[in-house]
Amino acid sequence: MFPPISVSRVGEAVLVIDFGTSTSSAALVSSDGRVRLIKEPGSGSWSWPSAVCADGDRLLVGTTAERRKRTDPASYRAEFKRDLGQQAPIPLGDRDYPVSALVTALLAAFREQAGEPVRRALLTVPASYRPGDPRRALMIAAAEAAGFDDVELLAEPVAAALAPLSGEGFGAGDTVLVYDFGGGTFDAALVRFGGDSGNEVLGHAALDDCGGRDIDALLIGHVRDSGGAELAEALAVPAGAARAVRMRLGLQFADFARGIKHQLSDVTEVEDFVSHLAPPSRVERAELTALVAPVLARTVDCCRELLRGCSVAADAVTAVLLVGGTSRMPVVADTVARELGRPIRRPEDPDLAVVQGAAAHAEGDTGRVLLGMLEAPGRSRLRWHPPAGSSLSRILIDAGEKYAAGAPMAVARDSDDLLWTLTAGSAAGTVRDWIIPAGALLSATDWPVTVTSANRPIRLHRSGTINRVFDVGDARSVAFSPDGRWLAGGGRGVRVWDHAERRLLLTLSGSTGYLLDPVRFSPDGRRLAAADREFLQVWDLATGDRMLSLEHSATVDDVNFSSDGRWMVTASDGAAVIWEVATGARVRTMTHEYPREDFRRKGSRSLTERLRGRPAKIKRPNVYTVAFSPDTSVLVTGSNEVHLWDVANGEQLGTFGNAGDVAVSPDGQQFATAGYNPLNIWTNGPEHAEAAGTRMEANALALDSTDYGWECPVFSPDGRFLAVGWARSIRIFDAQSRGRLDELAETRVDATVRSLDFSPEGEYIAAAYGNHVAMWTIGVPVDET
Incomplete structure (x- = not known):
């Protein structure tokens, strides 16, 4: 698929x-x-x-x-x-x-x-x-x-x-001598096409004082000498003239010589005037050919020396590729073909x-990406395997900042000055300190950064213990900040608390007077986004000021940030829309369509409520949830079917199942679906590959015969557990072993659970229900391998 x-x-x-x-x-x-x-x-x-x-x-x-x-x-x-x-x-x-x-x-x-x-x-x-x-x-x-x-x-x-190229291009196994004769320098290189390492430069040579400008200087001297006393008198600068006058005349003569040279590429003789006071100057192509012969001889010698240095015989060269403006001169192709005896090719x-x-x-x-390797689960060092001679070019996640699974953490530069993105791999966490500073050498044996991994294993309590309750009118959404210190609840307004101190930090209001649902923190914790009827509102949490207000054609049902914080995606009016966070510019729209066969939407009371007053008849299926994969390469959307999209070009990669709610595991390899059918986990990975492609494996977790009512699934940060709302309870499953409900945790509340979120370290879970946002201690991080 x-x-x-x-x-x-x-x-x-x-x-x-x-x-x-x-x-x-x-x-x-x-x-x-x-x-x-x-x-x-x-x-x-x-x-x-x-x-x-x-x-x-x-x-x-x-x-x-x-x-x-x-x-x-x-x-x-x-x-x-x-x-x-x-x-x-x-x-x-x-x-x-x-x-x-x-x-x-x-x-x-x-x-x-x-x-x-x-x-x-x-x-x-x-x-x-x-x-x-x-x-x-x-x-x-x-x-x-x-x-x-x-x-x-x-x-x-x-x-x-x-x-x-003009004509057929080069192919694997071809060895090409690139003859680059530019305005200021001459460069030669021997390039072999194909092979395991792509196109390989076997060797190169250069003449830094040999270019089109040097030919111009020869031509200027020739014009001066052939013009005699009459030209010299016309170009004479009066004694005591300003330096600018002399410079102006030199620039004028250089432009004149360049014009003569260009014309002689098309005609055999040129007559022109340096100035309106000067006599005519006549130059023939044969004269220019004689002038440039020593220069061309140097370039040919440079090429021969290159071939000798690379131990490549001239007859092993497929062709000589002429590039650079000076190579347009007919004498260049004639000389190179005669002296080197190889076919001449030209670019367009x-x-x-x-x-x-x-x-x-x-x-x-397509990019050069290195996945981070954690020393061991729960341990504190991370490293990569860069090419030999690489250095740490730029740090993207500073000390004290959180990072998501798959998030870019730094950029490395190899000895060829190509860049490699260093990612966090499948583990989220917090950077403690960079041992190797930007600009320093980076080897495969170094552990450049110490981290506190959010993916420390959690030993789950059989029954969670409630320890915080906050009030929100008609609570619909809940979210932890990336550092775990703040908790946001959305409903009739948005409230942000420091949950450890039980202190209200911010109260934010929308512009339409309707419910603010859902709410999401940006990965750096500096912004908060909330759906506000047909608008997406984005606030600066440091000031409480509204930064963006993005209008949609219908109610916004969901919003999520990419792991690097550059993009937001919203669900509205049967489509997913990607936005640039910095500017609010709309980047791409992916529209859902009904399949050709008739599709009758099955609804539950909770899903119907989520329509929030939409017309009963719609032309395309609603999109209820949107989420990026950890590396931001794939967009997951939940609707009549779960759709996967290529973020780079907006093309659909495939569909499976059907669900109103979809959760993506931290490693991007599992999807939990809920809403239309029983709760399912779908696995996407190499172990499920078939000859015809990759298929999705589904395992129904719910042993209850009820098909509907499962809502708001969310994976724990380590990907081991899945929490889901069902009616007035929170149920937690083992996402790896598909554990039975009674083997893990279940928590009862006094109203329908509408939203769930794990804290970044996985120790707490928060829920929005009724007029409350509540927190439970559900487990204890342990140092296990």
Whole structure:
């Protein structure tokens, strides 16, 4: 029916940036996999000049900087990629800037032009930036200063090899020599496609002083020499002229030479004027070919040296892939084909090959996730097995904070500057302390963090002991805060207590005057969400202020947060809607439909009450409960059938059973259903896999013959127990052994139980019923393996 739930990174937008010496480009890979090149607003081009110009306290970038350079050449700078790593600052006007600040300005411009908040960046870097090269760290720091939280690096030749090609693409086993001739540098790399490790870089070489700008300099010298005294007189700068005049003339001559070079890629002869006072300058393609021959010879020698260093014969190379703007010159392809004797292949767009290939890499990247391993049940250390040479890049859950099962806890960076998400695995808990700080090396033998596991086994009492009772008018919902200190009850208003001190902390009111049901804490405990008729209200618990009020087309029946706190999901009007917590933006809607065969909804008194005045006739089935899987990759919705949805793209993964209420176990592998049929636990896991796919195994726990009346199931934090409301009682089952009712606990109350929740450590259970929210001590945490 559907694949087992597994821990994987949810789709997230990535901004891919090719920061080049002369031009740069970027592409946004959205969360649904679509790729969009970022157009420069100043020119409408996909390629942005890698240039900056100081304008007061701000830095202009790209074409805007290019247009300003003639009026203020002293404040202009291009090709600063060549300066990356130098200690001396770059003077722009009357101020000095670190080179990294110029890089940050360009990256920030791309991020702003992306049109949406982007947290992740993938930057391409030359193959000469080997692991440990300080320029790699400078690129990462510049991107972080531009507003990116997570920054990865990818070698430019690897990206270029993945670009769309003119003709048939490369396949497994092909060995490709990437010949990247850009505006400022020449890079060569040998890439082998396929294999267990994917596309492998066998070796690389580079010439940092060999690029299109060096050819421009040769062409400028040729024009000057061939122009004679008449050109020299026309270009002479008067004695005592300002420095800006000399700089302006130099920039003008460079633009002229670049224009000549580009034209000679299409025609055999060009005649043009450096200025309106200068005589015409005529250049033939044959002259340019002779000028660039020594430069091309250096690039060919670089490639041959690379092949020798990799012990790869030239005839073992499938093809030479020409990328970079300078490779457009006809003489480049002719020279490389003649000297190396291998077929020549080209990308569809040599200028955009690197960014398009990097976007393809990001699009196919499903994420690198490492599951946390607890030392032992109830013990206090957690570790991961990262690749050799990894470091702890960023801590996501600080000391003293709670985390859910499967929640991302930190990010690790490997030696190739690729990022790995370190998750909590199947155990929830609280971080006590990080032994290894951010930035330090991380090995497979380290225990980097000490924790208090919420999954300590609970020894259950045969009969629970009530120890707290709080008053709430028409109590409908109850929830513990993630740290277990606070208890919230929803009904006619929301009340939040410090249950240990029996002290009321907050009273919150809705805007419609109706019941507030259900209530949910965010994973960080800073927000509280409650359904308020057709609205979802979200409050800041520190101030009591309402942060969001999200309107729906019908009554909101349920709400839940994702484990990382980034998303909320609501059930309303036959659909589940995912919202972004930070902005309140609607992200995705998953609509339930009746199956083709007729479906007659069976109702009970409690389920009918939950309709809260809806019309009796509905066009699609109601959605009563919604919940994310622990890793947020799957959404579970309870309706006429239980539906599973892929959060990343909104596609339905499968259905099973039918229920109004659904609970998901902490490890995401079990589902408890109640409402329409007897209470059931459904197991989803590899042990139930068949040749045709994965099936769901159901075990009815209730030995009572009554089909209806089971409500609000909830798993204990360790996943061992299942609590459920039935009429005026709370019944607790062993979710692992499917224990009989009389072997565990049952608690009687004086009204119908409408909501249940376990405390984070599993020692208490709270219930909403009648006009009360009550707490029972149901077990004692024990240190057992």
